Amino acid sequence: MPIGPDSVVTFHYILKDENGTVLDESEPDEPLAYLHGHGHIIPGLEKEITGRDAGDALVVDVAPADGYGEYDEDLVQRVPRRELHGIKDLAAGMRLQAQTPAGTHAVTVTQVSEEMVTLDGNHPLAGKHLHFDVRIEAVRAATEEELVHGHVHGPHGHHHH
Numbered sequence: 001m002p003i004g005p006d007s008v009v010t011f012h013y014i015l016k017d018e019n020g021t022v023l024d025e026s027e028p029d030e031p032l033a034y035l036h037g038h039g040h041i042i043p044g045l046e047k048e049i050t051g052r053d054a055g056d057a058l059v060v061d062v063a064p065a066d067g068y069g070e071y072d073e074d075l076v077q078r079v080p081r082r083e084l085h086g087i088k089d090l091a092a093g094m095r096l097q098a099q100t101p102a103g104t105h106a107v108t109v110t111q112v113s114e115e116m117v118t119l120d121g122n123h124p125l126a127g128k129h130l131h132f133d134v135r136i137e138a139v140r141a142a143t144e145e146e147l148v149h150g151h152v153h154g155p156h157g158h159h160h161h
């Protein structure tokens with residue numbers, strides 16, 4: 001069954017950056033399952049998977065605009081270190097949940113000095129050209145319940161009830 005809106009797609013992937021460095025990959029016995037057409041995966045990947053079928057292998061190159069977005073300098077801010085006094089072992093590379101008037105969002109600590117801390121609100125993959133090796137393992141129609149919930153249930157779904 002070709003992949004279209006409301007297909008449940010199970011796939012394996014290897015994600016590399018422009019230099020061929022592996023950034024992420026599915027576990028051998030744990031493919032990723034998602035509900036197609038609901039924006040659960042990045043647009044550049046979802047578009048290329050549309051119309052494919054179980055058993056297909058494909059290579060997908062995704063530009064930042066179709067991936068995790070362009071890198072936005074305005075999302076980088078420096079804050080006095082004392083504002084983060086509650087956080088233990090503050091160090092570059094740490095991911096934090098920042099409280100803002102618009103809600104919480106994830107930031108990455110990129111620099112820590114005596115007085116100041118630099119926080120980057122960009123997605124870690126923002127601005128990157130991404131290279132995916134994808135293998136479609138299975139395709140099926142979503143159940144009524146999955147469509148109501150807007151996500152996949154079952155062994156490889158992203159949560160269980």
Ligand code: ZN
Nearest residue numbers: 149151153161
């Ligand atoms: Zn659910």
